[in-house]
Amino acid sequence: MKRYISIVIICMLLFSCSNLVDDLNNDPNNLTKSGYGTVLTGAEVGNLLFQSGESARRAAIFAGQYKGIDRQHEGFYQYSVTTSDFDALWNDAFVNAFRNALIAEETALNDEIGPIAQGIALVLQAHSMGSITALYGDIPFDEAGNVAIADPAFEGQLSVYGKIQNTLDTAISLLNQGTGRPSAGSDIYFDGDANAWVETAYTLKARFYMHTKNYQDAWNAALNGISSLENSMYGPHGTAMENSNLNYQFFAVEVRQADVVVSDFMASLVNPETSNPIPSNYRGNAKTDETGRYNFLFTTNSTGIQPNTTTGFAAQDAPAPLVTYEENLLILAEAGLRSNGFDEGLSRLNDYRSFMDNGGYLRNVDPSQVTYEPYVAADFESGGMENTNGISTENALLREILEERYVTFFGLLESFNDTRRTERETTVRVPIVPNAGNDLPQRFLYPQSEIDRNSNVPSPIPNFFEETPVNQ
Numbered sequence: 001m002k003r004y005i006s007i008v009i010i011c012m013l014l015f016s017c018s019n020l021v022d023d024l025n026n027d028p029n030n031l032t033k034s035g036y037g038t039v040l041t042g043a044e045v046g047n048l049l050f051q052s053g054e055s056a057r058r059a060a061i062f063a064g065q066y067k068g069i070d071r072q073h074e075g076f077y078q079y080s081v082t083t084s085d086f087d088a089l090w091n092d093a094f095v096n097a098f099r100n101a102l103i104a105e106e107t108a109l110n111d112e113i114g115p116i117a118q119g120i121a122l123v124l125q126a127h128s129m130g131s132i133t134a135l136y137g138d139i140p141f142d143e144a145g146n147v148a149i150a151d152p153a154f155e156g157q158l159s160v161y162g163k164i165q166n167t168l169d170t171a172i173s174l175l176n177q178g179t180g181r182p183s184a185g186s187d188i189y190f191d192g193d194a195n196a197w198v199e200t201a202y203t204l205k206a207r208f209y210m211h212t213k214n215y216q217d218a219w220n221a222a223l224n225g226i227s228s229l230e231n232s233m234y235g236p237h238g239t240a241m242e243n244s245n246l247n248y249q250f251f252a253v254e255v256r257q258a259d260v261v262v263s264d265f266m267a268s269l270v271n272p273e274t275s276n277p278i279p280s281n282y283r284g285n286a287k288t289d290e291t292g293r294y295n296f297l298f299t300t301n302s303t304g305i306q307p308n309t310t311t312g313f314a315a316q317d318a319p320a321p322l323v324t325y326e327e328n329l330l331i332l333a334e335a336g337l338r339s340n341g342f343d344e345g346l347s348r349l350n351d352y353r354s355f356m357d358n359g360g361y362l363r364n365v366d367p368s369q370v371t372y373e374p375y376v377a378a379d380f381e382s383g384g385m386e387n388t389n390g391i392s393t394e395n396a397l398l399r400e401i402l403e404e405r406y407v408t409f410f411g412l413l414e415s416f417n418d419t420r421r422t423e424r425e426t427t428v429r430v431p432i433v434p435n436a437g438n439d440l441p442q443r444f445l446y447p448q449s450e451i452d453r454n455s456n457v458p459s460p461i462p463n464f465f466e467e468t469p470v471n472q
């Protein structure tokens with residue numbers, strides 16, 4: 001029973017597992033499959049906690065999207081961080097997400113559920129480990145999650161990314177076998193839809209190739225990636241307090257809501273009103289109206305600009321974006337431009353804009369406030385509406401794509417991953433500036449809990465501003 005402890009704790013403290021999704025079916029006459037279903041649900045809840053909770057909020061602060069204005073978050077905004085600040089985040093990542101996904105695979109094998117069930121567990125492992133290595137650099141991999149190993153060995157970041165790609169390849173092969181679905185309702189993301197899981201695995205492959213700047217392979221993977229909004233991996237939420245959106249819990253319920261506001265820079269990109277704090281930053285033009293997206297993302301209250309907790313991004317039942325169609329479209333745009341040239345990049349960006357012109361990933365949006373007409377090559381030529389400062393046509397398009405990614409990934413881990421990946425591309429990168437000093441953050445710190453207990457933690461311990469290997 002020890003292997004299930006972390007899953008039970010997650011379900012009790014974060015969500016009511018019985019309320020997380022409707023019609024959760026744990027067949028009392030099929031205890032073997034019921035056991036796996038419970039484990040799988042716990043692993044997916046743990047992944048949701050890691051990918052969209054405090055780690056994502058902290059990453060968005062470091063990426064210049066949020067501003068901490070009180071207590072700990074004010075310190076994070078000023079880059080006053082210590083190793084102990086990351087104890088809980090490391091636990092979210094390695095225990096709630098990765099360890100539980102390992103248990104899910106073990107249970108699928110022991111209970112002989114079948115290849116789809118095992119493949120799902122492998123995708124969850126890859127998802128969590130890809131995010132962990134992106135944030136921390138070198139991490140345990142082969143020995144991670146094994147309770148019999150007190151001091152798991154750390155492995156190089158590039159090696160970890162390679163092993164994650166292999167894990168995803170294995171997952172895709174298993175999922176394509178088409179048998180062994182989990183019990184109905186236990187997979188809270190896709191209810192066992194193997195095709196949706198295969199597409200998610202390919203988009204994750206593309207994401208992680210983007211992290212390592214392997215743009216041709218990212219392009220190739222994304223061609224097989226998520227093909228529709230319906231096949232996106234969104235974490236479900238409900239209207240009960242225990243299963244509410246995590247951003248809703250922070251900004252609408254918790255007493256910590258006054259700690260964080262949206263940065264002026266972030267708000268200025270999509271605010272069409274006279275209240276825009278930096279009007280020259282507004283992305284709107286004759287072909288673009290960001291009013292609908294601004295209203296989806298943000299609201300203004302007595303604290304300042306904060307996420308929309310009523311009808312938008314942080315509403316109580318708003319699903320949390322984890323691996324999405326919009327991300328896949330933007331990978332095709334950026335990787336297509338970098339590996340196959342301007343015409344491909346422009347075509348793929350316009351695919352994304354067509355998606356957004358019809359509402360895209362926005363919920364409860366007024367169609368009259370959403371306009372994303374297609375761009376043409378002349379818009380990116382010197383003097384065009386997207387190139388007023390005379391840079392190259394290709395760079396003007398790349399700049400637009402990177403800015404679009406920054407806005408689309410608001411409040412997500414990928415915003416921080418992008419800012420570090422492109423920091424040296426000064427002509428095109430999103431021009432965020434340090435909140436304090438002269439340097440932008442480069443990583444999450446190894447937690448004090450791991451430093452105290454694991455003799456294999458890298459020495460010397462890298463500091464907050466030391467680049468991870470893929471960004472050097």
